[in-house]
Amino acid sequence: MITTSKQTLSRRQRWVGQMRRFLRGEGAYLAMLAPLLVFVAFIALYPLFFSFRISLFKYRLTDPNQTQTFLGLDNYSRAFADPVVLQSLRVTLTYVAGTVFFEILLGLALALLLSSEMRLMRTIRASLLIPMALPPLVVGLVWKSLYNADFGVIPFYLKEVGVNVGRGPLAELSWAMPAVILIDIWQWTPLLMVIFLAGLKSLPVEPYEAAYVDGATRWQNFLFITLPLLRPTLLVALLLRTMQSFKVFDTIYATTAGGPGSVTTVLNFHIYTVGMTFFDMGYAAALANILLVVIAILSILYIMVLERQQL
Amino acid sequence: MHKKSRFERLLLTVLVILTVFFFMAPIYWLLVTAFKYGRDAFAIPPRWLFFDFTLRNFQEVLSNTQTGRFLLNSIIVSFGATALSLLLGVPAGYAIARSGSRLLNLSSYFFLLLLMVPPVAMLIPFYLIMRDLHLLGSYISLIILDTVFDAAFVVWMMRSYFADVPKEMEEASLVDGASHFGAFWRVALPLSVPGIVAAAIYVFIFSWNDFLFALMLTSPRTKTIPLGILASFSAVGVNWGKMAAMSLFAILPALIISLFLNRYFIRGITMGATKG
Numbered sequence: 216m217i218t219t220s221k222q223t224l225s226r227r228q229r230w231v232g233q234m235r236r237f238l239r240g241e242g243a244y245l246a247m248l249a250p251l252l253v254f255v256a257f258i259a260l261y262p263l264f265f266s267f268r269i270s271l272f273k274y275r276l277t278d279p280n281q282t283q284t285f286l287g288l289d290n291y292s293r294a295f296a297d298p299v300v301l302q303s304l305r306v307t308l309t310y311v312a313g314t315v316f317f318e319i320l321l322g323l324a325l326a327l328l329l330s331s332e333m334r335l336m337r338t339i340r341a342s343l344l345i346p347m348a349l350p351p352l353v354v355g356l357v358w359k360s361l362y363n364a365d366f367g368v369i370p371f372y373l374k375e376v377g378v379n380v381g382r383g384p385l386a387e388l389s390w391a392m393p394a395v396i397l398i399d400i401w402q403w404t405p406l407l408m409v410i411f412l413a414g415l416k417s418l419p420v421e422p423y424e425a426a427y428v429d430g431a432t433r434w435q436n437f438l439f440i441t442l443p444l445l446r447p448t449l450l451v452a453l454l455l456r457t458m459q460s461f462k463v464f465d466t467i468y469a470t471t472a473g474g475p476g477s478v479t480t481v482l483n484f485h486i487y488t489v490g491m492t493f494f495d496m497g498y499a500a501a502l503a504n505i506l507l508v509v510i511a512i513l514s515i516l517y518i519m520v521l522e523r524q525q526l
Numbered sequence: 527m528h529k530k531s532r533f534e535r536l537l538l539t540v541l542v543i544l545t546v547f548f549f550m551a552p553i554y555w556l557l558v559t560a561f562k563y564g565r566d567a568f569a570i571p572p573r574w575l576f577f578d579f580t581l582r583n584f585q586e587v588l589s590n591t592q593t594g595r596f597l598l599n600s601i602i603v604s605f606g607a608t609a610l611s612l613l614l615g616v617p618a619g620y621a622i623a624r625s626g627s628r629l630l631n632l633s634s635y636f637f638l639l640l641l642m643v644p645p646v647a648m649l650i651p652f653y654l655i656m657r658d659l660h661l662l663g664s665y666i667s668l669i670i671l672d673t674v675f676d677a678a679f680v681v682w683m684m685r686s687y688f689a690d691v692p693k694e695m696e697e698a699s700l701v702d703g704a705s706h707f708g709a710f711w712r713v714a715l716p717l718s719v720p721g722i723v724a725a726a727i728y729v730f731i732f733s734w735n736d737f738l739f740a741l742m743l744t745s746p747r748t749k750t751i752p753l754g755i756l757a758s759f760s761a762v763g764v765n766w767g768k769m770a771a772m773s774l775f776a777i778l779p780a781l782i783i784s785l786f787l788n789r790y791f792i793r794g795i796t797m798g799a800t801k802g
Contacts, residue, residue, distance in 0.1 A: 243706030
C-alpha cells in the first residue's frame, strides 16, 4: 500500500518537474498566449461556428414556436438567386469601387502635395488625421445636416452655381450614391495619404539623380520612376481600403438608411435588415458568411502582400 | 532639383488651402452649430462666422440626466474593453514576439485575420447566444465582443513593439535565474510602457466609436453615447444644435488623441502598412 502511494507520488513529482521545466522554456510562452486563445475560442470562433450552423436552418425569431427547420445549403443557393441580394451586391461593388478609386487617387495627390517637412505642412498633415478618428456615426450625422435640402450648406451653394438638387443629395436617386461616397472619401483619404507618405519616404534617390542627369521632366519622373516604385504601396493601400470599404455600415445607417429605394443598400446593411428587422436569422447568417468569405480572401491576399514586402 | 515657377507655387498654395478647407469645414460646422441658436443654425445663406453665441444647447444636453447616463455607459464599456484586451493581449503579443516556435509566430496572422472579420458576421450569432444567456443589454456582452477585436489588435501591435525592444536585458535576467514570466513582468513590461499606452489609446477609441455592436446589444439602460445621439434625434423632430453639442462629447477623445498622439494612432489604423 505504502509503496504504491510512494510510487504515484514520485510519478506526480516527476510530472510536476516536467511541467516546471516546460514552463521554464517554450511552455512559458504558450502559457502567456493561452488565456487569449481560450477567450477567442469561446467569444469569436464559437459564434462563427454557431453562425454556420444556423445558416443551415430556417430560423425566424418572429415564429412563435421558434422552430428550426433544417434546410442544408438552401439559404446559400437562395442568396445567389435573390434579386435583392444581387442588387445590394451591385450597390456594394459600386460603393467599394467608387470610394477606393477616388481615395487612392486623392490620397496620392495629397501625399505629393503635402510631403514637405516644413512645420506648417506637418501641422496640416496632423490636422487631416482628425476625420478618421471620429465616430463614423457622428460623421454621417454631420454630413446629413450639411446635405439637408432645407438648410444644408451644400445644396445652398449648389443652387448658387445653378445646380438644383431637389429634395437634397441624400434623397435623390442619382445623387445618393455619390453623396455617401463623398463622405467616405472625406473620412478615409487622409489614411491613404499617410500610407503613401511612408511609401514616398522609403523610395531610393539614385533613380532620380540618374533621371536628372538625363534631363527628365518632373512629370516624367513621376510617371516612370515614382509610380512604378510605389507599386507595392499601392497594392497594400488598395487591399486595405477595399476590405474596410466592404464593411461600411454606420454612415449609411446615419444618412440614407439604404435609400432612396435601395440605391445605397450595401450588403452589410442588407444583412442587418434581414437579421434585425425581418428576424430571418438563418438567411441573415448565410449572407453574413458569404461576406465573411469574401473578406477572408481579401485579408489573406493582404497578409501575403505585406509579408512579401517585409522580406 | 527642379525650381518651381511663381505660378506653380501659387497653384500649389491654392490647392493646399482647398484641401484644408475640405477636410476641416465639416468639423468646424459641427463645432459652431453646437454654439448657435436654432435660427442661426438654419439660416440661409449659411452663417460661418457671425452668429449669436450661446451655450443653451449644452445646458439642455447636460440638464438631461440621460446624457450623463450615455457618457457613463460609454466610459464603462470603453474602459472595460480596453482593460480586458490589454490583460489578454499584451502577454500574448510578448509570447509571439519572443517564442522560437514557428507555430506561435504564425499565430499573429491568425489575430490579424480575426481583426478583419466583418462585424456583421459576428453580430447575428452573438446576438442569439447573448439572448439565450439572458445577457442582452448587459455591459459584459458589449465589453467581451469589443474585446475580441481590441485584443486581436493589441496582439498585432504589441508583437511588433516587443520585437523592437532589445532582448539582451531579458536574457541577462534569465541567466540570473528569473523565469520567463519574471523577465516579462519585471524587464520587458516596464520598457514597453509607451507601446502599451499607444495600443490602449487606439483600442479605447475603437470601443468608444463603436455603433453597430452597441445598437444590437444594449438596452435603454446601457446605451452608449452614439446611440444617445440618435435617440435625441427621433423624439420631437431634429434639434441639430443639441445633436451637435452631444456629438462634441462623442468626438472629444478622438480629437484629443489625433492631435497629440497621432504617430501611434497611424501605426494602429494602417494595420502594419506603415511603421509610423
